[in-house]
Amino acid sequence: MKLTGGQVVARALKEYGVEYVAGVPGHGIWSLFDAFLQEGSEIPFIQVMHEQSAVHMADGYFRASGKIMACSTSVGPGATNTIIGLATAYTDSTSLFYVSGSPQTYMHGHGTMQEIERQQDNAFPRITEQVTKRAWQATSVSTLPSIMHRAFNEMLTGRPGPVHVEVPMNIQVEADEVTIHPLEKRLPTGIAHPDPAAIKAAVEVLLTAKRPVIVAGGGAITANASAELTALAEKLGAAVSITWNGKGAIAEDNDLFIGAVGQTGTTCGNEITASADVVISVGCRFTDWSASSYAKGVSFSFPPGRLIHIDLDPREIGKTYPTEVGIVSDAKIALQYILAALEDDKAAALRDGNAAFLAEVKQAKADWRAKVEPRETSTETPFTSQRPLVALRKVLPRDGIVVAGSGNTQGAVKQSFPVYEPRTHLTSGSFSPMGWAVPAAMGAKLACPDKKVVAIVGDGDFMMSLPEMGTAVMNGINVVFLVLNNQGYMSIRGGMRKFMGRHIASEFNHHAGNGEPYSADIAATARAFGLQAWRVEKDDDLEPTLEAALNTDGPTLVEVIVSRDAAGPFATGWWDFPSPAYYEKEQEAYAEMRAKEQML
Numbered sequence: 001m002k003l004t005g006g007q008v009v010a011r012a013l014k015e016y017g018v019e020y021v022a023g024v025p026g027h028g029i030w031s032l033f034d035a036f037l038q039e040g041s042e043i044p045f046i047q048v049m050h051e052q053s054a055v056h057m058a059d060g061y062f063r064a065s066g067k068i069m070a071c072s073t074s075v076g077p078g079a080t081n082t083i084i085g086l087a088t089a090y091t092d093s094t095s096l097f098y099v100s101g102s103p104q105t106y107m108h109g110h111g112t113m114q115e116i117e118r119q120q121d122n123a124f125p126r127i128t129e130q131v132t133k134r135a136w137q138a139t140s141v142s143t144l145p146s147i148m149h150r151a152f153n154e155m156l157t158g159r160p161g162p163v164h165v166e167v168p169m170n171i172q173v174e175a176d177e178v179t180i181h182p183l184e185k186r187l188p189t190g191i192a193h194p195d196p197a198a199i200k201a202a203v204e205v206l207l208t209a210k211r212p213v214i215v216a217g218g219g220a221i222t223a224n225a226s227a228e229l230t231a232l233a234e235k236l237g238a239a240v241s242i243t244w245n246g247k248g249a250i251a252e253d254n255d256l257f258i259g260a261v262g263q264t265g266t267t268c269g270n271e272i273t274a275s276a277d278v279v280i281s282v283g284c285r286f287t288d289w290s291a292s293s294y295a296k297g298v299s300f301s302f303p304p305g306r307l308i309h310i311d312l313d314p315r316e317i318g319k320t321y322p323t324e325v326g327i328v329s330d331a332k333i334a335l336q337y338i339l340a341a342l343e344d345d346k347a348a349a350l351r352d353g354n355a356a357f358l359a360e361v362k363q364a365k366a367d368w369r370a371k372v373e374p375r376e377t378s379t380e381t382p383f384t385s386q387r388p389l390v391a392l393r394k395v396l397p398r399d400g401i402v403v404a405g406s407g408n409t410q411g412a413v414k415q416s417f418p419v420y421e422p423r424t425h426l427t428s429g430s431f432s433p434m435g436w437a438v439p440a441a442m443g444a445k446l447a448c449p450d451k452k453v454v455a456i457v458g459d460g461d462f463m464m465s466l467p468e469m470g471t472a473v474m475n476g477i478n479v480v481f482l483v484l485n486n487q488g489y490m491s492i493r494g495g496m497r498k499f500m501g502r503h504i505a506s507e508f509n510h511h512a513g514n515g516e517p518y519s520a521d522i523a524a525t526a527r528a529f530g531l532q533a534w535r536v537e538k539d540d541d542l543e544p545t546l547e548a549a550l551n552t553d554g555p556t557l558v559e560v561i562v563s564r565d566a567a568g569p570f571a572t573g574w575w576d577f578p579s580p581a582y583y584e585k586e587q588e589a590y591a592e593m594r595a596k597e598q599m600l
Contacts, residue, residue, distance in 0.1 A: 001177070001178065001179070001180075002175050002176065002177050002178075003141070003175060003176070003178055004031075004035065004141065004172065004173055004174060004175045005032070005138065005141045005144055005167050005171040005172045005173070005174060006031050006032035006033075006034060006035035006167070006172040006173065007035045007038055007041055007175075008141060008144040008145060008148065008178055008180065009032060009035065009099055009144065009148065009165070009167060010032070010035035010036050010038065010041035010043065011035075011040055011041040011180055012144075012145065012148035012149070012180050013041075013043060013070055013097070013148075014040070014041050014042070014043055015180055015182075015183070016068070016148075016149075016152050016183045017067070017068070018043060018068055018069065018070050018097065019043070019044070019067075019069070019446075020043065020044050020045075020046055020061070020069050020070070020446055021036060021043050021044070021045050021046070021069075021070040021071065021072055022045070022046040022047075022048055022053075022054040022057045022058060022069070022070075022071045022072075022443075023045070023046075023047070023048065023051065023054045023071050023072035023073050024047065024048060024049075024050070024051050024054065024073055024074070024078055025047075025074065026073065026074020026075065026078045026101070027074060027075075027113065028074040028075030028076070028078070028079075028100075028101030028102065028103070028113055028114075028169055029072060029073060029074045029075070029078075029099075029100065029101035029172075030074075031169065031172040031173045032072065032099065032101065032167060032172045033045070033072070043070075046442075046446075046471065046475055047471065047474070047475075048439065048468060048471050049467035049468055049470055049471055050081060050465070050467060050468070051071075051073045051078050051079075051081035051082050051085075052081050052082060052084050052085045052435060052439075053085075053435070053438070053439035053465055053468050053471070054071035054072070054073065054082070054085070054439070055071050055082045055084075055085025055086055055088075055089065055096065055098060055162075056085050056088065056435070056436045056438075056439040056440045056443070056465075057069070057071065057439040057440065057442050057443035057446070058070065058071045058085075058089075058096035058097070058098075058443060059085065059088060059089045059092075059094050059096055059162075059436075059440055059443065060403060060426060060439065060440030060441060060442065060443030060444045060447075061096075061443035061444065061446055061447040062089075062094045062095050062096055062160070062443075062447075063094055063423065063426045063440070063444065064401060064423055064426060064443070064444035064447040064448050065423070065444075065447035065448060066222070066224070066423075067447060068095055068096065068097055068152070068155055068156070069096055069097070069443060069446070069447070070096070070097040070098070070099065071085075071096060071097070071098050071099075072098070072099045072100065073098075073100050073101075074100070074101055075100065075101045075102055075103065075113055075114050075115070075124070076113065076114020076115070076116075077114065078100075079100045079101075079124050080124070080127070082098060082100075082128075083127060083128070083131060084431075084433050084435075085436075086098065086128060086131040086132055086162050086164070087131040087431050088428050088430075088431040088433055088436060089161065089162040090131045090132060090133070090161055090162055091430035091431045092218060092245060092428055092429060092430050092431065093159050093160045093161060093218065093219070093222065094160055094161070094162070095133075095155035095156070095160040095161060095162060095163075096155075096162045096163075097151060097152075097155065097162075097163060097165070098128075098132075098162060098163065098164045098165070099164075099165045099166075099167060100124070100164065100165075100166050100167075101166070101167060101168070101169055101172065102115070102122055102124065102137070102166050102167070102168045102169070103115045103122065103168065103169060104168055104169050104170040105139065105168045105170055105171065106170065108121040108122045108168075109121035109122070113169070122137070124166070125137050125164065125166050128164040131162070132161065132162050132163055132164045133154050133155070133159075133160075133161030133162060133163055134150075134151070134154045134161075134163050134164075135163070135164040135165075135166070136150075136151065136163075136164070136165050136166065137166045137168075138165065138166065138167045138168065138171050139171070140171065140174075140176070141171055141174050141175065141176035141178060142176050142178060144167070144171070144178070145178050145179060145180055145181050146181070147165055148165070148180070148181075149181045149183055149186040150186075151163045151165055152183055152186075152187075153186055153187055156187060157187065157188060158192075158312060158313070159312050159313045160222060191330040191333060192312060192328065192329050192330045192333070193329060193330070193333050193337075194310075194327045194328065194329035194333065194334045194337055195327070195328075196337075198325055198326070198327045198328075198329075199327070199334070199337045199338055199341050200341065201324075201325045202280075202308045202325045202327060202338055203338060203341045203342055205278055205306060205308060205324050205325060206236065206278060206280070206308070206338070206342065206350075207342075207346055207347075207350060208277075208278070209236070209238075209277055209278035209350065209354075210277050210353075210354060210357060211272075211275055211276045211277045211278070211354070211357050212236050212237070212238035212239070212276065212277070212278045212279075212280070212350075212354070213238060213239045213240070213241060213258075213272060213273050213276035213278070213279050213280070214229060214232065214233055214238050214239070214240045214241075214279075214280045214282060215240075215241050215242070215243070215246070215261065215273065215279055215280070215281045215282065215284050216229055216240060216241070216242045216243070216246035216249035216250065216282050216283070216284070217242075217243045217245060217246045217281065217282060217283040217284025217285065217290075218243065218244075218245030218246055218283055218284075218429065219282060219283015219284065219310075219311060219312060219331050220246055220249040220282040220283045220331050220422075221245065221246065221248060221249055221283075221422050221423060222283065222331075223283060223312075223330050223331035223332040223333075224332055224422065225249070225282065225283075225331040225332035225335055226248070226249050226250065226421075226422040228332055228335035228336055228339060229249055229250060229282055229331075229335055230250050230251070230254065231335075231339055232280075232335055232338060232339055232342075233250065233254075233256045234256065235339065235342060235344075235347045235351070236342075236347055236350060236351060237256075237350065237351030237352075237354050237357075237358055238256065238280070239256055239257075239258045239272050239273075239276075239357075239358075239361050240254070240256050240257050240258065241258050241259060241260060241261045241265070241269040241272070241273045242257075242259070242260050242261070242269075243260065243261065243262065243284055243287070243289075243290040243429060244260070244262075244289065244290070244410070244414060244427055244429030245427065245429040245430075246282075246283070246284065247260070247414060247419055247425040247427075248419045248420075248421060248422045248423065248424055248425045249282070249422060251419075251420040251421070252418035252419060252420060253418065253420065255362070256361070258272050258273070258361060258364065258365060259365075259368065259415070260290075260414050260415065261273050261290055261291070261292075261299040261300075261573070262287075262289045262290040262291065262292055262299055262573045263288075263289055263292055263293075263571060263572075263573040263574060263575040264289075264410075264411035264414060264415065264569045264570070264571060264572065264573070265290075265299065265414075265415075265572050265573050266368045266372075266415060266572060267364070267367060267368045267371060267570075267572050268361070268364035268365050268367065268368045269572075270292070270298060270299050270572055270573050271364055272360070272361055272364055273299055273300060274297055274298060274299055274300060274301050275301070276301075276305050277304070277305055277306065278305065278306050278308065278324075279300065279302075279305055279306070279307050279308070280308045280310070281307060281308065281309045281310060281311075282310050282331050282334075282335070283310065283311060283312070283331045284311075285311070285316045285319070285320075286300075286319075286320045286321060287429070287430060288575065288576065289429070289575070291320070292573035292574040292575070293574050293575055293576035293593075293597055294320070294597045294598055294599045295573075295574045295576075295593055295596040295597050295598075296596050296597070296598045297596065298573050298574045298596070299573050299574075300321065302321045302322060303322075306324040307321055307322065307323045307324055307325075308323070308324060308325045308327070309321075309323045309325070309326050309327065310327045310329060310331055310334045310335070311326075311327075311328065311331075312328070312329065312330055312331070313328075314326075314328045320599055321599075371570065372386070372415060372416060372570065375387070375416070376389070376390045376416055377390070379539040380563075381537055381538065381539065381561070382486075382537075382561045382562050382563040382564075383484075383539075383542075383560060383561065383562045383563065384562065384563060385408055385409060385412040385484050385486070385562050385563075385568060385569075386412055386415075386416040387539070387542070388482065388484060388536075388542060388546075388560045388562070389412060389413060389416050389417040389456070390416065391542040391543045391546055392417070392454065392456075392482065392546050393417055393418060394543055395543055395546050395547040395550060396452060396454060396546075396550065397451075397452055398420050398421065399420075399421050399424060399451055400424065400451060400452040400453070400454065400550075401423070401424045401425075401426065401441075401444050401445075401448060401451050401452070401453045401454070402417060402419070402424065402425055402426070402453075402454050402455075402456055403426045403427070403437045403440050403441035403444055403453065403454070403455045403456070404417075404425070404426070404427040404437060404456050404457075405427075405434065405436065405437035405438075405455070405456060405457035405458060405461035405462070406428065406432040406433065406434050406436065406437075406458075406461055406491075407434070407458050407460065407461060407489065407490070407491035407492075407568075408458060408486075408490050408491040408494070408568035408569060409456055409457055409458045409461065409484055410427055410432065411491070411568060411569030412568065412569045413425070413427070413456055414427075414569065415569045415570065416569075417456075424451075426440060426441075426444060428440075434460060434461040434464045435461065435464030435465040436461075436465075437455045437456070437457045437461060437465075438455050438457060438462065438465035438468050438481060439465055439468050439471075440455075441453050441454070441455035441479045441481075442468070442471065442472055442475075442477045442479055445477050445478060445479050446477065452480070452550055453478075453479045453480070454479070454480040454481075454482055454550075455479055455480070455481050455482065456482045456484070457481070457482070457483055457484070458483070458484050458485075458486065458489075458490070459483055459484070459485040459486065459487065459488075459508075459519065459522060460488060460489045460508075462481070462483045462522065463520075466525070469481075469525075469526055469529035469530075469531055469555070469557070470529050470530075472531070472555035473529055473530040473531060473554070473555060476554065476555075477555060478552075478553065478554055478555055478556075479555050479556075480546075480549045480550055480555075480556050480557070480558065481526070481531075481555070481556070481557040481558070482546070482557075482558050482560065483522050483557060483558070483559045483560065484560050484562045485519055485522060485559055485560065485561050485562060486561075486562045486563065486564050487507065487508045487509075487517040487518065487519045487564065488506055488507035488508045488509075488517075488564065489506045489507075490506070490564055490568060491568055492506040493506035493507060493564070494568055495577060498571075498586075499577050499578075499579045499583075499586055499590070500579055500580065500583055500586060501583060501585075501586060507564070517564075521535070522535075522557070522559040523535040523557060523558075523559040526557035526559075531554070531555050531556055531557050532549070532552050532554065532556045532557075533556065533557040533558070533559065534548070534549065534556075534557075534558050534559070535559045535561070536558060536559065536560045536561070537560075537561050542560070545558055546558060574593050574596075576593070576594065576597065577590075578590060578594075
């Protein structure tokens with residue numbers, strides 16, 4: 001076929017199964033956008049209000065479904081607005097396809113069309129190289145078909161990640177005789193299987209365990225390994241803790257679930273995991289948040305604990321902690337191999353012999369419930385940030401999807417909002433940008449139109465993607481936006497108070513007046529965009545309002561006024577944040593924990 005460069009991109013995306021493209025038009029990309037209207041390459045286009053949101057939307061789409069969504073922008077500012085979104089997807093290992101324009105190839109190096117060129121001609125792809133799995137620059141129409149199938153190979157094999165394809169303006173409009181390569185002919189068959197010797201070694205270690213714990217990371221969700229992970233836990237009698245992105249890997253009403261590890265983990269999650277003699281890590285890369293900044297004995301204890309580390313990326317194994325057995329494999333397949341090699345009678349004997357450990361797990365969970373329930377059941381107003389989550393859980397279907405924003409909201413959801421199925425809790429566990437959850441929730445709804453989807457965000461987070469209310473209304477994306485309004489960046493205020501004893505610029509106040517708290521009327525603002533919206537300040541109104549929002553045909557917003565001082569999750573682990581030298585009291589407490597840090 002004789003196709004323009006824009007048609008090659010659009011037709012390949014359609015033939016490779018992409019159902020939506022999101023973005024903002026501009027001079028540098030409108031010729032490629034036009035191809036989405038051409039016969040044979042029609043793909044619905046979602047116009048967003050900010051380019052960063054387009055990337056976050058594609059990110060949420062992948063997390064909810066495991067399928068690829070595309071996003072596209074112009075050149076210059078439009079292109080550079082995507083970097084936060086690409087970095088978020090890259091650090092959390094989620095796949096999406098990003099295509100941008102660039103100045104005409106024959107004008108590279110002259111500063112035309114918002115070109116960055118002082119150190120390298122047309123330097124924007126040098127930026128995206130650091131936050132994508134792979135970036136390409138098309139030099140001709142004839143090279144584009146090969147770039148397209150290679151880009152999808154990158155996204156769909158190995159460790160997931162975003163890709164970037166840049167198509168200069170002249171390449172978008174020029175035509176050539178090309179073939180769109182069938183994707184099935186360009187992808188490997190099957191997925192990575194483990195070395196049998198590693199499986200045998202792992203089973204031998206497991207059969208010695210007296211206090212086994214499985215830690216589920218985001219890789220367990222990506223690999224669709226929840227059933228196997230749960231089966232292994234039940235066969236061994238192993239407790240299961242999670243990282244932020246591992247939430248949903250096991251149903252939280254399972255007796256073996258102990259909550260999250262790390263700085264905002266649960267007390268039982270941290271204590272039981274830190275006391276484990278054998279830890280099986282499934283798709284977890286041990287970030288500082290999940291490992292309590294590596295303070296030994298807080299979340300993990302290696303040694304004397306022994307680590308069986310399962311990961312698709314060999315670079316993660318042994319990077320932070322020594323491993324007893326490192327298994328490079330797809331998580332689902334590795335767990336299937338371990339289950340098959342673990343003889344039923346030996347596993348039963350192990351489980352029966354660990355009755356005292358399981359009793360300890362039960363008591364630790366009860367102790368955690370006693371700690372957190374007063375905040376969850378409090379009817380005081382302004383609300384704790386936990387109380388609206390309890391109300392939402394009562395009215396949201398078991399398979400409903402929650403998309404948690406950053407800050408206190410993110411930690412509160414991790415601790416106080418149980419989820420029961422994989423891919424029903426989405427959050428940015430690594431980069432954690434404000435402004436992610438609102439567009440990511442819309443992406444999740446596009447991917448799963450038959451499921452209820454709720455974005456849970458603080459007011460500071462919400463303000464960074466407020467304009468996307470228009471995107472939700474224009475496109476009929478039926479998401480509930482639950483905004484917990486505490487009038488500021490309360491996770492930052494809390495950290496400042498803890499590590500420095502005072503805070504600055506973390507509250508929204510009338511600084512030039514009497515210092516009274518400031519807040520926009522968020523519900524009224526949402527109504528101005530065309531959403532149905534409610535503002536909740538009384539406990540009796542919480543559940544009925546959330547239920548009404550979930551059952552409304554169209555996007556909705558519920559603003560809940562929460563307390564500044566009871567706003568956040570419990571800090572049950574450790575997070576390494578140094579205090580200035582002139583804070584002597586804080587320095588003493590910091591030094592004690594800093595001495596426990598151990599990255600082996």
